[in-house]
Amino acid sequence: MQHIGKTIRALRLRRDLTQERLAEALNVTAQAVSKWENELSWPDVALLPELSAALGVTLDELFDTSGDTHLRRIEAMLERETLSEEDFRYAEAQLQEGCGREATRARCLTMLAELYLTRADKYKSLAADCAKQGLELEPASHANHSALCMAADGVLLDWCCTNHTQLIDYYRGFVEKNPDVAVGYLWYLDDLIADGRLDEARQVLEKMRTVRDSYHCELYLGYIAEKAGDLPEAERCWDRMVEKYPDVWFVWSQRADTYAKRADYAQALRCYREAAKRHTERPRYTDNYDSIAQICALTGDRAGAIDAYEQVLALLRDDWGLTEGKSVEDCRRRIEALR
Numbered sequence: 001m002q003h004i005g006k007t008i009r010a011l012r013l014r015r016d017l018t019q020e021r022l023a024e025a026l027n028v029t030a031q032a033v034s035k036w037e038n039e040l041s042w043p044d045v046a047l048l049p050e051l052s053a054a055l056g057v058t059l060d061e062l063f064d065t066s067g068d069t070h071l072r073r074i075e076a077m078l079e080r081e082t083l084s085e086e087d088f089r090y091a092e093a094q095l096q097e098g099c100g101r102e103a104t105r106a107r108c109l110t111m112l113a114e115l116y117l118t119r120a121d122k123y124k125s126l127a128a129d130c131a132k133q134g135l136e137l138e139p140a141s142h143a144n145h146s147a148l149c150m151a152a153d154g155v156l157l158d159w160c161c162t163n164h165t166q167l168i169d170y171y172r173g174f175v176e177k178n179p180d181v182a183v184g185y186l187w188y189l190d191d192l193i194a195d196g197r198l199d200e201a202r203q204v205l206e207k208m209r210t211v212r213d214s215y216h217c218e219l220y221l222g223y224i225a226e227k228a229g230d231l232p233e234a235e236r237c238w239d240r241m242v243e244k245y246p247d248v249w250f251v252w253s254q255r256a257d258t259y260a261k262r263a264d265y266a267q268a269l270r271c272y273r274e275a276a277k278r279h280t281e282r283p284r285y286t287d288n289y290d291s292i293a294q295i296c297a298l299t300g301d302r303a304g305a306i307d308a309y310e311q312v313l314a315l316l317r318d319d320w321g322l323t324e325g326k327s328v329e330d331c332r333r334r335i336e337a338l339r
Helices: 004-014 019-026 030-037 045-055 059-063 067-079 085-099 105-137 142-151 165-177 182-194 198-211 215-227 231-244 249-260 265-278 287-298 302-318 326-338
Strands: none
Touching: 004 030, 004 045, 004 059, 004 085, 019 030, 019 045, 045 059, 067 085, 067 105, 085 105, 105 142, 165 182, 182 198, 182 215, 198 215, 215 231, 215 249, 231 249, 249 265, 249 287, 265 287, 287 302, 287 326, 302 326
């Protein structure tokens, strides 16, 4: 029964049971449950069927105490996108436990971050709904407009609230500590460019080029030029990117983004479709068709939008094995609304 105590604790928390309530259900003392969880003693074999029933699992699940099994189970939960309160508590307890083990610490920290972001998204959605309802009652309420903006990631023009100084400071230290990790430079550049700190961005880009001289260099040179107000130079950078890497689907997707952000929807659609055509390795992402659908809906092409959302559903089904969940339901709702 090695490590069954940790499993009992995680499953108890998952069902929101106190030690006292579990003990009462099993007709034992709370001290006995505490000893099980601290692995100072083990439950009587005759009690195991009642214990598994009280915890809402089978006997096989009760004894499947492999840490990796728990993590794989949690990964499957996170892919479902919506978690019950019971599943959230179970996942949190298991991941916090895994953070204490050297072998699983990095993996568990990443999954904890994803778990908390899932919870944050849920509450932001609830906050947005409440703010909208509040605005129905009090249309001039600054508090509700502000809450809706924060919950729905709206635009704020207040520099004090929207600058990225703290993240910039973090990534400055990150690339100093991890100079060979190219992705760190990209996140660093995003925040520098967003804040208009272009001289610093050029310096960081040159450092990144020594680590990974890829299409990202032309892409970010274009972003810097655009932020500086030199759109013709930005266009030249982005065109060079496509010319140098014509077979990379993500290059076409990024080029499409540059058009879409300037409302050049015809060129954006052309490039998103080129990206989708070149994206053949599996699993394929839905981003290109999502973007096509949004542009079609925005420009009044309902049939085109419906077709693109149907492609999204097909990718979710064929490449990701998803036939239900938030992504699937959201897509279906959009199709129905368009129809």
